[in-house]
Amino acid sequence: MSLVKQLSLAICFVLAVAFAGSFMINLQHSRVQLAAQLQSHADDAASALALSLSPHLADPPMIELMVSSMFDSGYFSNISIRSAASGRTLFERERVSSELPAPLWFSRLADLEPKQGQALLMQGWQQFGEVQVTSDPHLAIESLWRAATQTLVWLLVCASLTSILGVALLRRQLRPLDTMSRQAEAASRREYYQLDPLPRTRELRQIGATLNLMSSRLKRLFAEESALAEQLRRQAFEDPLTALPNRLAFERALASALDDDAPAGAVLALRLNGLDEQNQRIGALAVDEQLHRLAAPLRVLGEEYPHWLCCRSRGGEFLILVPGSRPAELEAIADRLGALALKLDWANVANAIPVSLGIAGYRAGDQRGAVLERIDQALARSQATANGLQPGMIEADTLDVLGKLSADAWRTMLSEACERGGFVLHFQPMKSLSDGSTLRHKLLTRLPLGDDRLLPAGEFLHRLEKLGLANAFDRCVLTMALAQIERQPAPIAVSLTARTLLERDALSGIHSMLAMRSALCRWLTIEIDIRRVSPGPELIAQLQRLRALGCTLAVQHCGRDLSSLANWAVLELTYMKVDADYIRDLDSEPSRRLYLHAMIGMARQLELPCVAEQVQTDAELATLTELGFQAAQGNAVSVPSAWPALTPA
Incomplete structure (x- = not known):
C-alpha cells in the first residue's frame, strides 16, 4: 500500500475516532441533562399540584378537575393522590402507551427512566395525604433522538469534508514523492532527469536535491562508461x-x-x-x-x-x-x-x-x-x-538464378507467399549458458522454391522492402507464429522489418492484429534491429503499446553504437543480442574481449541479459561463457529445424 493511502487511512481513522468520541460525549451529556430535567419537572409539578389542591380538599370534583387538567398536558405518565390516614389511593390518572418515539435500541441506550416527584397535601396544620407525580420519558427520548440524529449528520458532514480536504492536501504535499519514485525507477533503467521544480516542503526539498545530485552523477558515470566502451570499440575495429x-x-x-x-x-x-x-x-x-x-x-x-x-x-x-x-x-x-x-x-x-x-x-x-x-x-x-x-x-562461384528474376516475378512470388502464408518456419533455440535450458525459440523464415529448395530470409528480405511488401510479410509471419503458439505454447522471438518499425500506420496495424489475440502475446518476443532503427519518441510510444498487450521486447545486432542502449532501455527490454561481427572467432582474437567485457558491464547496469547470436563453434561458446554472457544462439547451440524436432520451454 502506498504512503499516501496509508496516511489517508490514518487521517480518516483519527477523524472517525475524534468525531465518534465527540458524538458519544455529547449524547451522554444530553442524556444526563434530560434525566435531571425529568426529575426536576416531576418535583415541581408535585409541589404545585399539592398547593393548588389544599383549599379544595373538601370538593372531590374540583380535585379531579385539577388533576385531569395537569395530566392532560401530556408531560406525565401517572398522577395519584394517597390518603395519609388509610394509605389508599383517593384519585389516580395513568397513561399507558406502547409506541416509542425512537428506535427500541436507542431507547435502551438512552436509559431514561420515569422520574417521580412527591409533595405533602396539608389540610390546615394536619397532613391530609400525599401527591405523587411521575414524569413521562417519551418526550425526553424523542428530544434526545432528534438531537442525536442532527448531531450525527452534522458530524458526518464535517468528518467527510475534513477527510476530503485533508486527503487532498496530503496528496498535494506528497505529490513530489511520486515524482521522486519515478525518478528513482528511471535511474534503474538508466534514464536520468532532474526534478524541477523542487518541492516546497523542507524535508522533501532536501531529498529532491539529493536525488538530482545522484541522478546527475550516475548519468555522468554511465556516459563515461559508454565513452570508454566506444573508445575500446574504435581501438579494435576502427x-x-x-x-x-x-x-x-x-x-x-x-x-x-x-x-x-x-x-x-x-x-x-x-x-x-x-x-x-x-x-x-x-x-x-x-x-x-x-x-x-x-x-x-x-x-x-x-x-x-x-x-x-x-x-x-x-x-x-x-x-x-x-x-x-x-x-x-x-x-x-x-x-x-x-x-x-x-x-x-x-x-x-x-x-x-x-x-x-x-x-x-x-x-x-x-x-x-x-x-x-x-x-x-x-x-x-x-x-x-x-x-x-x-x-x-x-562473379560468385555459384550462379544466382534468382538474381535474374524480374521485379514483377519477385513481386508475384512474394505476394502470393504473404497472402497464403506460404513460408516455411524454422526455429533455433536460444539457450542459457548456465544450465543449458531453452529460454525461447528464434523464428527463422524460409521461402520454398519449386525445386524443393528453401530460400533463407536474407535472400528475399531486401527485395520485400524494395517492393513495399515488408508490412504484409511481417503480418503473415506473426500470424503463423501465433498459430504455432496456439498449437503448442512456448516462447517465440520474431524480428520485425525496419520498414514496418519506421512506418506508423504499419506498426499500428500490427498492434491491432495482436490486440485481437492478446492472450497469446505473452509468449511473443519482438526483436528490433537497432542498426537500422533509431529510438525516436514516436517509435518508443508505439512499442510501448505492443508491450502493454503482453509482448516482450528485445534488441538485436548490438555493438556498433552502445550509447543508444540507454534510450532503448525505457522499453524494459528482455535481453540484448550482440552482433555476430563481435562473436566470430572470438576465441582466437583476444583483442576484442576487452570491448565485449565493457559491453557486458554496460548491459549489467541496464539489467539486460546479453545473448550472443550466430555462435558457430564450441570454442566461441566457451569464451562467451567465460566473459559472462547469459545465453547464446547459433549452430554451436542448436541448428535450425522445424518445430517437432524441438522441445518446448
Whole structure:
C-alpha cells in the first residue's frame, strides 16, 4: 500500500475516532441533562399540584378537575393522590402507551427512566395525604433522538469534508514523492532527469536535491562508461587515420554475410596503387590528407546505407561490403568511387596515382578466403586494363538464378507467399549458458522454391522492402507464429522489418492484429534491429503499446553504437543480442574481449541479459561463457529445424 493511502487511512481513522468520541460525549451529556430535567419537572409539578389542591380538599370534583387538567398536558405518565390516614389511593390518572418515539435500541441506550416527584397535601396544620407525580420519558427520548440524529449528520458532514480536504492536501504535499519514485525507477533503467521544480516542503526539498545530485552523477558515470566502451570499440575495429572500420571489422562483417541466412551480395574495392612512392615524393602528411579526403564521402555513404560497411583495409585499399546488391547499383557505386579518386590532389603530379576498382560477388556459404581472393583478382583485372577506372568484376562461384528474376516475378512470388502464408518456419533455440535450458525459440523464415529448395530470409528480405511488401510479410509471419503458439505454447522471438518499425500506420496495424489475440502475446518476443532503427519518441510510444498487450521486447545486432542502449532501455527490454561481427572467432582474437567485457558491464547496469547470436563453434561458446554472457544462439547451440524436432520451454 502506498504512503499516501496509508496516511489517508490514518487521517480518516483519527477523524472517525475524534468525531465518534465527540458524538458519544455529547449524547451522554444530553442524556444526563434530560434525566435531571425529568426529575426536576416531576418535583415541581408535585409541589404545585399539592398547593393548588389544599383549599379544595373538601370538593372531590374540583380535585379531579385539577388533576385531569395537569395530566392532560401530556408531560406525565401517572398522577395519584394517597390518603395519609388509610394509605389508599383517593384519585389516580395513568397513561399507558406502547409506541416509542425512537428506535427500541436507542431507547435502551438512552436509559431514561420515569422520574417521580412527591409533595405533602396539608389540610390546615394536619397532613391530609400525599401527591405523587411521575414524569413521562417519551418526550425526553424523542428530544434526545432528534438531537442525536442532527448531531450525527452534522458530524458526518464535517468528518467527510475534513477527510476530503485533508486527503487532498496530503496528496498535494506528497505529490513530489511520486515524482521522486519515478525518478528513482528511471535511474534503474538508466534514464536520468532532474526534478524541477523542487518541492516546497523542507524535508522533501532536501531529498529532491539529493536525488538530482545522484541522478546527475550516475548519468555522468554511465556516459563515461559508454565513452570508454566506444573508445575500446574504435581501438579494435576502427582505422585511426580515416575513422572508417578497419580490416578486422570487414572480415567479421564478411563472415556474417556468408552465413546461410544472409543474402548474396558483393564487395567493391578501390586501391590506390603506388602509395609508397607518393609517400616518398610528397610526404606522408600529404598522402594522409588525401586519404582523409577519400574517406570522408565513404563515411557519408555508410550513413546513407547503414547495412553497408565502408572500410579501409590497409594502405590505399578501401572496401565496401554491399549485401543484397544488384548489378546496376554496383556499377553506380563503382563510378562514384572512381570519380572520388580522380578528385584527389597529388601535389600537381603529372600522372595521377593509378587507381584500381574491383567488384567481387559472394553468396551464402562461400569461404571467406575465396571471397578475399576474388577481390584481389578483380583489382588485378582492373589494373591490367588501359583505363584503370574500369572495374574488374568476379562473379560468385555459384550462379544466382534468382538474381535474374524480374521485379514483377519477385513481386508475384512474394505476394502470393504473404497472402497464403506460404513460408516455411524454422526455429533455433536460444539457450542459457548456465544450465543449458531453452529460454525461447528464434523464428527463422524460409521461402520454398519449386525445386524443393528453401530460400533463407536474407535472400528475399531486401527485395520485400524494395517492393513495399515488408508490412504484409511481417503480418503473415506473426500470424503463423501465433498459430504455432496456439498449437503448442512456448516462447517465440520474431524480428520485425525496419520498414514496418519506421512506418506508423504499419506498426499500428500490427498492434491491432495482436490486440485481437492478446492472450497469446505473452509468449511473443519482438526483436528490433537497432542498426537500422533509431529510438525516436514516436517509435518508443508505439512499442510501448505492443508491450502493454503482453509482448516482450528485445534488441538485436548490438555493438556498433552502445550509447543508444540507454534510450532503448525505457522499453524494459528482455535481453540484448550482440552482433555476430563481435562473436566470430572470438576465441582466437583476444583483442576484442576487452570491448565485449565493457559491453557486458554496460548491459549489467541496464539489467539486460546479453545473448550472443550466430555462435558457430564450441570454442566461441566457451569464451562467451567465460566473459559472462547469459545465453547464446547459433549452430554451436542448436541448428535450425522445424518445430517437432524441438522441445518446448
